[in-house]
Amino acid sequence: MLVGVTGGTGFVGAHSVAALARRGHRVRMLVRDEAKAERALAPLGVDLAAVDVVAGDVTDEAAAERLVRGTDAVLHAASVYSFDSRRHGEMRRTNERGTEVVLAAARRRVDGVIVHVSTFGVLAPGAGREVRPGSPVGRPRERYMATKAGAERIARRHQADGAPVVITYPPALLGPHDPKLGDQTTRLRNALRGLMPMWPSGGFPVGDVRDTAEYHADRLGGPQTPGRHFTPGGRLSTRQYVAALREVTGRRLPTVFLPARAMLPAGALVSVVQRVWPWHIPAEYGAVYTCAADLRGDRGAGSRPAAETFADTVRWLHQHGHLSARQAGLAACRPAPVAAVGEEGR
Known part of the structure; x- marks a missing residue:
């Protein structure tokens, strides 16, 4: 099976690519900097011969088309995850516009599962509130979560139209091999x-990136089961x-x-x-x-x-x-x- 992946040089994406490769799947990655693919995947033992790299950005419709053409499934894991206020514009472009472009291209070209990686924060606000994958999208009063909530509404719209879109909600993720030393790893x-x-x-859900990666590989390699799912964590x-x-x-x-x-x-x-x-x-x-x-x-x-x-x-x-x-x-x-x-x- 050939899986198209965005965000494959990031924490979740790289580990998910590794989980897919361990199961014998081929991967095609959309990346802005081709050199980053090897730096992200080599430490995880990924055979780079099983990975094709397409240069481009998730907000570029032509690049998204090149990524998904001929694939059997798609994992959209690209996002800007940061609480740094200097990156607000970048978050809007990548998290919202990027999701619109990639999911639209995937719907046109892919018959298999399309996994959109969301975050538990899109269900905020709430003070100790019990949430479920079916909970309504919140209106978080924080810029990163707000842009991911915007992306979530796009993904749910595709679901409502009958597209085979699976939405996953990873918790705050930790674990080894973080290619970009992201927000959670930096906080620790x-x-x-x-x-x-x-x-x-207060508190927040915490999980292991390796568990979420295996969960993504299960969804992509299994039967079409559209829906919304929390990935492992507590x-x-x-x-x-x-x-x-x-x-x-x-x-x-x-x-x-x-x-x-x-x-x-x-x-x-x-x-x-x-x-x-x-x-x-x-x-x-x-x-x-x-x-x-x-x-x-x-x-x-x-x-x-x-x-x-x-x-x-x-x-x-x-x-x-x-x-x-x-x-x-x-x-x-x-x-x-x-x-x-x-x-x-x-």
Whole structure:
């Protein structure tokens, strides 16, 4: 089977390509920079001979046509995932316009499954609200989530028209081999570098990128079952998140927890300052907003223990020079215990 993939040089996309390749499928990737394909896939053991690369952007209709022509299925994983206010315009173009272009091209050219990778945040806002894949699209008061909600409405419109579109909702993802050191991996790294001594209350779903990748490979390689699905993961409170880091590193990590809603004004101010400040500021409005929304849902089947995910992430960051041995703690020198983080609040 030939699968067309957007976002294949990103965290979710690269691991999903690897999962597809392990099952013997061929992949055609749409990428803006062809050199990034090898850098993203080689560490995952992907045979690059089984991967075709098409140069182009998801907002380019001609490039999207070249990607999907002759494919049996499509995975649309391309998006700009960031809470950095300097990237708002890029988010609108890629997340909304890109989804419109790619899904329209896939509907015209592909008879098989079309998987659109969304995010649990499109179901916000809510304060500890229980959500389901069938929950209505929210109107998040945060720019990244708002652009993904716009993309979600496009995907649901195709579903309503009878197209074989599957929508997946990954949680906040961690794990090894993050080609671009994305938002979630950077946040964990910043916590271990001492840049995040204050955390908001609340929580958010967390999962392992490898579990989500296998879930995508299952959907793409199986029968057509359009619908909406949470990928594996479960809610962690911010206290549980920090506790997991303490467990796998053996470090104290002194942390103050403040009410999330009380931190929102400060986060909004940081977003304004970030537009003119040249260096990234770790205290992001989007991260605080996510914790304040505190969305809860069914834990997806196939989730590996959270401690395993955290340990593998920290170990990979250390091995690739993103954390010092002191910052990585126990994870740098021996396998971390794979014990499940407490179930309270999940």
